[in-house]
Amino acid sequence: MISAQAFGDPGKMKDYHYTGPVEHRFSPYAYNGGTVLAVAGDDFAIVASDTRLSEGYSIHSRDSPKCYKLTDTTVLGCSGFHGDCLTLTKIIDARLKMYKHSNNKTMTSGAIAAMLSTILYSRRFFPYYVYNIIGGLDEEGKGAVYSFDPVGSYQRDTYKAGGSASAMLQPLLDNQIGFKNMEGVQHVPLTQEKAVQLVKDVFISAAERDVYTGDALRVCIITKEGLKEQTVPLRKD
């Protein structure tokens, strides 16, 4: 969605005629697609991502999940430019270890979120092209989701979709989890089973309509017992 907007005016037909030689600057960024989703419940959190790694018209890999386990209670989902995702997760892992060694405790989800914000902002003028979503349990054991923009602006949400199909998934989540835009509906709190099923259905819809999403879905469910992972196949075309 956003990558399409970068090329030419949206909604206008491009005129194809030769206007003279055009200098193309080397772009240090590439767009590798992928969608990430996180949902927070009363005592659980779910982080899900598809596993397709694409670039332009090609698929580089069908098995490249975008969920990274940070601690026993926190999972990070990052989509965007895969090179920056890898470097960012390496930096976060190193900072987590440093914190553990100097403070003798594991970082909480809120602390990781604040740290990620400063890491992203330290590259304000050459940003990490990554859309991050952190899902985990807070200190009270309740589910927490933190969503970020590429330069470090973040806030805590109940649910958030990021990546290539985010504009399609977010309104659906607003409706099904936030009960928005519906009149006279009972607000039932989300159970873990219902949330997992919703996430699976939502990704199946995303794979239908977004070319960069598909192949398989990796779901990480975080509860106080620990982390559970499930893999569900999606459309491969």
Add this chain to the structure above:
Amino acid sequence: NKLASQLSVVPIQFGQINPVPSSSAIPSQESLLTSSSLPTSLPFASSQPVPLPFPMSHGTTTLAFLFQGGVLAAADTRSSCSGLVACPASQKILPIHSHLVGTTSGTSADCALWKRILSRELRLYQLRHGRRLSTSGAAKLLSHMLHPFKGTELCVAATLCGWDGGELFYVCSDGTRLQGKLFSVGSGSPYAYSILDQGVQWGLTVAEATSIAREAVFRATYRDAYSGNCVDIYHITSKGWTRRRREDLKEDSKKSEAN
């Protein structure tokens, strides 16, 4: 060990705005612990700007004015990203400490991080010099911190609302620093100004001032595409800031459609 026990008693709240307003007179022990031992470098401006493949979030309506009951600050809650509403429930008014609040306009990341840096520097100033910096001083500090980034793509336009004589300052990343009695910033500000200019006087009661601020933000969200969703209102007095419950403006727009 001592640090660990301190951390368990006073959990560090980075960047999360407490809905419950703090009434302590001094920024508390928590902000002392927020300055980490690891080097948190300020962003360095690279010589060759790289064209970004993504848009940044912009577009807003914020306002603040002085009246006999203190300072009132109001803002909408829509955070847009060239056509997509990135967040319908964002915080545009950030408390810096118990008696200073800043409204933010421009790029959300820039505003959030620079406000955080400002809170840290104000607390350090207090520790080093033994007195709290005035609103004017805080505005000057922010303006001087942003100056090295003039000419880069940083976009911060904040109004600092403090109660130490009831002062209101507008600070912008292009170097502007102005004192005034009434400011509105953002893409929806022309619409907000029209409501404020006709209604704001010194002698307003708190209830009247709140309703004018709310109406001004509502009118701006009605006409400006990049402002919308809910309105946040903060009231700053000598006892500190208090926050009104966030209200969705959807109901107001339904009523005005019916008229």
